[in-house]
Amino acid sequence: MARYLLKRIVYFIFTLFLISLVSFAVTVCAPGDPVDRLLSSAVAGQEMSSQAAAVETQRVQLRHQLGLDLPLFYISLQSAAEPDTLHRIFPLADRNTLKALTKRCGNWEKVSDYYLGILNFQRTLALHYIRNASGEASRKQKLNDLAVLGMGLRSTPDEAVAGRSLRQITEWINTDSSLQFLSAQVAGMQRAFAGMTKEPLSMNYYCPALRFHGENQYHRWLFGSSGSGKGVLRGDFGLSYISRQPVGSYILDRLPWTVCLAFISVLLAYAISIPLAARMAKKPGGSLDHRVSAFLYLLYSMPGFWLATLLLMVFANPEVLPVFPASGVKPVAGYPPDASFFQNAWISLPYLVLPTVCYSYAFIAVLTRLLRVSLQQVSGQDYIRTARAKGLDEKTVRLKHALPNALLPAVTLFAEVFPLAIGGSVIIESIFTIPGMGSGIYQSIQSQDYPVLVCVFTLTGLMTMVGYLLTDITYAFLDPRIRYS
Amino acid sequence: MSVFSSFGSVLHSRRAKWSLAWLASCLFLTLTASFLANDLPLYAHVHGFSYFPALNPFQTLAAESDGSNPEKLTGQIDWKNKEGFTVWPLVTYSPASLDLQNTGYVSPGGQQHFKNANGSIVPMPVRYRHWLGTTQTGNDVLSGLIHGTRISLCIGILSMLIAGVIGLVTGMVSGYSGDKGLRVRSGVLILLLAGIIPAYFYAFYVRGEILIQALQNSIFLFLFQALVSCLLFFMILLLFYGLGRALSKIRLFSRYIHVPLDLLLSRITEVFAALPRLVLIITLSALARPSLINLVLIFGLTGWTDIARIVRAEMLKIRKSDYLQVAIGQGLPPRRIIFVHALPNIIQPVLVSILFGVSGVILAESALSFLGIGVPFDTVTWGSLIAAGRENFHAWWLVVFPGLAIFFTIWSLHVLADELRVIS
Numbered sequence: 001m002a003r004y005l006l007k008r009i010v011y012f013i014f015t016l017f018l019i020s021l022v023s024f025a026v027t028v029c030a031p032g033d034p035v036d037r038l039l040s041s042a043v044a045g046q047e048m049s050s051q052a053a054a055v056e057t058q059r060v061q062l063r064h065q066l067g068l069d070l071p072l073f074y075i076s077l078q079s080a081a082e083p084d085t086l087h088r089i090f091p092l093a094d095r096n097t098l099k100a101l102t103k104r105c106g107n108w109e110k111v112s113d114y115y116l117g118i119l120n121f122q123r124t125l126a127l128h129y130i131r132n133a134s135g136e137a138s139r140k141q142k143l144n145d146l147a148v149l150g151m152g153l154r155s156t157p158d159e160a161v162a163g164r165s166l167r168q169i170t171e172w173i174n175t176d177s178s179l180q181f182l183s184a185q186v187a188g189m190q191r192a193f194a195g196m197t198k199e200p201l202s203m204n205y206y207c208p209a210l211r212f213h214g215e216n217q218y219h220r221w222l223f224g225s226s227g228s229g230k231g232v233l234r235g236d237f238g239l240s241y242i243s244r245q246p247v248g249s250y251i252l253d254r255l256p257w258t259v260c261l262a263f264i265s266v267l268l269a270y271a272i273s274i275p276l277a278a279r280m281a282k283k284p285g286g287s288l289d290h291r292v293s294a295f296l297y298l299l300y301s302m303p304g305f306w307l308a309t310l311l312l313m314v315f316a317n318p319e320v321l322p323v324f325p326a327s328g329v330k331p332v333a334g335y336p337p338d339a340s341f342f343q344n345a346w347i348s349l350p351y352l353v354l355p356t357v358c359y360s361y362a363f364i365a366v367l368t369r370l371l372r373v374s375l376q377q378v379s380g381q382d383y384i385r386t387a388r389a390k391g392l393d394e395k396t397v398r399l400k401h402a403l404p405n406a407l408l409p410a411v412t413l414f415a416e417v418f419p420l421a422i423g424g425s426v427i428i429e430s431i432f433t434i435p436g437m438g439s440g441i442y443q444s445i446q447s448q449d450y451p452v453l454v455c456v457f458t459l460t461g462l463m464t465m466v467g468y469l470l471t472d473i474t475y476a477f478l479d480p481r482i483r484y485s
Numbered sequence: 486m487s488v489f490s491s492f493g494s495v496l497h498s499r500r501a502k503w504s505l506a507w508l509a510s511c512l513f514l515t516l517t518a519s520f521l522a523n524d525l526p527l528y529a530h531v532h533g534f535s536y537f538p539a540l541n542p543f544q545t546l547a548a549e550s551d552g553s554n555p556e557k558l559t560g561q562i563d564w565k566n567k568e569g570f571t572v573w574p575l576v577t578y579s580p581a582s583l584d585l586q587n588t589g590y591v592s593p594g595g596q597q598h599f600k601n602a603n604g605s606i607v608p609m610p611v612r613y614r615h616w617l618g619t620t621q622t623g624n625d626v627l628s629g630l631i632h633g634t635r636i637s638l639c640i641g642i643l644s645m646l647i648a649g650v651i652g653l654v655t656g657m658v659s660g661y662s663g664d665k666g667l668r669v670r671s672g673v674l675i676l677l678l679a680g681i682i683p684a685y686f687y688a689f690y691v692r693g694e695i696l697i698q699a700l701q702n703s704i705f706l707f708l709f710q711a712l713v714s715c716l717l718f719f720m721i722l723l724l725f726y727g728l729g730r731a732l733s734k735i736r737l738f739s740r741y742i743h744v745p746l747d748l749l750l751s752r753i754t755e756v757f758a759a760l761p762r763l764v765l766i767i768t769l770s771a772l773a774r775p776s777l778i779n780l781v782l783i784f785g786l787t788g789w790t791d792i793a794r795i796v797r798a799e800m801l802k803i804r805k806s807d808y809l810q811v812a813i814g815q816g817l818p819p820r821r822i823i824f825v826h827a828l829p830n831i832i833q834p835v836l837v838s839i840l841f842g843v844s845g846v847i848l849a850e851s852a853l854s855f856l857g858i859g860v861p862f863d864t865v866t867w868g869s870l871i872a873a874g875r876e877n878f879h880a881w882w883l884v885v886f887p888g889l890a891i892f893f894t895i896w897s898l899h900v901l902a903d904e905l906r907v908i909s
Contacts, residue, residue, distance in 0.1 A: 077686055306892070310884065427852050
């Protein structure tokens, strides 16, 4: 037994590690720059102003704080021609240009000289622009054109295009005496460009290099660091892009309604399924068995969102049968101030009837079918015949001997309840506008709030795994045959 | 032969007949949707010329191609008021075509309007009726249903084909070879493992720029480039395999090592099974650009675990059977044993699992498009029609008909799967 447990737990940890990798991959692949999403004061366009410079410093700080300038993972596979500090270069467009340039010329030092030359050129230009902000319009236009050419240089990996832009810049500076202040920078850029393109060593690029990084984004995401938060292992999933509130507390705020609904529904499902299956198995092939089976089959094929819409159309429609409220979990005005918990629950009850029906019907169908089959299997076993032969009455045989053993397969179902409930809650809660986790997930999808989605995914994965582990352990306790196979 | 005979016996049950009929008609709708519901006629005879507008929508009318007529493109021609002989599809609307005379939820039995050649509004001729009503914007519901069948079935079948192939291969390999079935010389193993790094580097890292550009261009170009990369990957591995063979000549590296394929593949399957599938699909469809191909890939790449497990279990069972032991004992090659002796006995449980899988995918796809996740917003599907009906409870036809379509499809798939399972 201990060996079996140990084996399960090792697999459990390994699977958790893989799930964390998938979650982290989702975090990394999410479109958009987290820094942009978190900084509310986004700057429009490529304006050269002191304000833009301030925002840029803020971005760099935030990026550093979030650890986005670290390598992604413990190991990285790169080309030997590329430096192991490429991950520090932002924005990503620059990084891609530099990669492409390195691929063409194969000599990182020369590429970086060229890149620094461009940056130097841009910095001098921007400083000049800010100092002489009150110049005449035509001169400003010229400076702007230069800036556009500079940006073009930064974003093109094509040598012909870059050469043309460089010639254009040199020509402007040579013809316009007021631009002489840039001549040193431009000459430096020219020199670096010539050095980079003169003798390409592109074979260098085709040599792979495996590198190890002690400090990386995954490590920090998992374990946290002093500056950036506590890490996923300690429940810190970062800030929500929309509410700016820690994701963990956002989810916790919304969890009670979802758990409450799931709990009620699961209880209801077991309470209905067990007696129903027991009654059906009493006379296998009888008319009750047939009719209920056919009905359960229909129920099982029913799409949940369709049933929810139909129920709303009938029971929450003022023109048909206005029995239940259409949305929410409590009156718009809120609970009365001095009501007790049970009074509140009583007030909320009509709101919860339709969602509970939608949650539990499919589960009832699955569970009853499962129990029905397993009861039939059990009733053919020897020990049931023995019990009958002992002269026990039919009721005792069925309830004390057959049913407990037939419940075993229902245990496996338990592991799958929670992920299913969370997936289903997205649909049901957004139909009935219940302020639970499901509608939170739906809103996060609508507003592309990825930290929340990643958190939900990781937590659901964790719950599934814990569910599987508990099921396996329970099963091993209940059924000794498992341990030895 | 067992497969075909079991199909024959499935048909003895009455509900299986019904469900097979329903699925066959759905498949028929899938194949012929454009010819059953289209706002262009199938055939038109105008001014002495013959046209096939539904087949070739960009054909111009010869008699009117002098440039003076604004109706030059067939797409803009008001075919319903054209003089001449026209043969229409069963439903005379496309899911996207807007009938401006019948906007704002016109019910199936209600008063429908039609604008005739003089521009006056008259009651709808029976031929052009909206048999199942319209949406708020004047889209025909029946046409949306027919084209929605195509989308649902295509996503369901294609994704389960992907899942079926992955599941069959993994299950077969892990079940057939077990933990002792595959043994390689240590030199080969070492060089193959070492070869993964350069293979990945040359196939994917060096070609990364090309792959990204292809992805931005079109998904098919990307698939082609990805295929090229994969080929390159395996060719480099093959090279390392050859080197490994050479290395194994040295005594130090010539020892045989058992590769625990079954253990490895089972663990991988377990991890994939543990991923919360619905939440993963919701997250991924929120990340990826909404497109039907993405949906097929997401469903296909996450849905193979059940099939793999079933195939593995069946394979283990068959391996112990006498006839396979005899086949192995006769020294038949593994290829022949797998394809001729094992596969025909595995097909049936796999088919059951695939049928259940298709129903699950159709259910998930309709739920996603009901929520507006993952499916392009201008694509009409069963789920999006129900979502449109949710906005106005008077429009019961928007909820009832697509819902029944989903319901019957799922029910039929379940019935067929169940009948097949009972027989096997």
